[in-house]
Amino acid sequence: MDSFSGPSSGPSSQISKDDFMDQLKTQLAQAYAEEFLETVRGKCFDKCITKPGSSLSGSESSCISRCVDRYIEATGIISRALFSSHR
Amino acid sequence: MDPSGLNSAELEHFITQEKEKAMVNEMVAKLTSACWDKCITSTPGNKFSSSESSCLSNCAQRYMDMSLIIMKRFQSMH
Numbered sequence: 001m002d003s004f005s006g007p008s009s010g011p012s013s014q015i016s017k018d019d020f021m022d023q024l025k026t027q028l029a030q031a032y033a034e035e036f037l038e039t040v041r042g043k044c045f046d047k048c049i050t051k052p053g054s055s056l057s058g059s060e061s062s063c064i065s066r067c068v069d070r071y072i073e074a075t076g077i078i079s080r081a082l083f084s085s086h087r
Numbered sequence: 088m089d090p091s092g093l094n095s096a097e098l099e100h101f102i103t104q105e106k107e108k109a110m111v112n113e114m115v116a117k118l119t120s121a122c123w124d125k126c127i128t129s130t131p132g133n134k135f136s137s138s139e140s141s142c143l144s145n146c147a148q149r150y151m152d153m154s155l156i157i158m159k160r161f162q163s164m165h
Contacts, residue, residue, distance in 0.1 A: 017095065017097070017098055020098075021098070021101050024105065025105070028105060028108075028109070032112055035116065036116065039116065039119075039120055043120070043123060044131075047127075047130060047131055048130070048131075063130055063131060066131040066132060066133060067131040069131075070127065070131040070132075070134075070135065071119070071123065071131075073134075073135065074119050074122070074123050074127070074135075074143055075115065075116075075119045077135075077140055077143045077144055077147075078115055078118050078119045078122060078143060078144075078146075078147045079115050080144075081143070081144040081145075081146075081147035081148055082114070082115065082118070082147050082148075082151065
């Protein structure tokens with residue numbers, strides 16, 4: 001993750017605790033989103049672009065769209081399976 | 088940062104919560120990736136078949152079962 005970047009600090013400026021927490025939350029959310037996107041790129045490339053051509057075909061494009069939707073759905077299924085059913 | 092703010096209980100609690108959220112996020116991400124590979128074997132469709140969605144849900148639960156077995160076995164080896 002990128003190093004924490006707060007407001008430009010002069011000799012006498014200080015960041016408040018609340019600002020620190022807000023900025024950390026924002027940066028964490030960005031890091032999670034980027035990691036998720038990287039995973040989706042990998043999975044959908046594997047599933048949909050089996051023989052790279054000179055451009056993306058229509059079927060490759062629609063496969064990619066479906067793949068993204070399905071992967072997001074899969075994340076929800078796994079999440080619910082882990083956290084809502086304790087046997 | 089204000090030095091007393093750095094040591095506050097509120098900040099400590101916040102960090103603890105974010106660490107836990109990060110662990111949960113990592114577990115879900117890792118399992119989704121592994122279970123996707125195991126369960127979604129054909130080209131993604133407009134929705135999951137019922138066998139695909141039960142495979143995904145089973146996958147997560149079996150992983151937790153396995154995790155428990157591993158922990159117990161490991162603990163019994165002292």
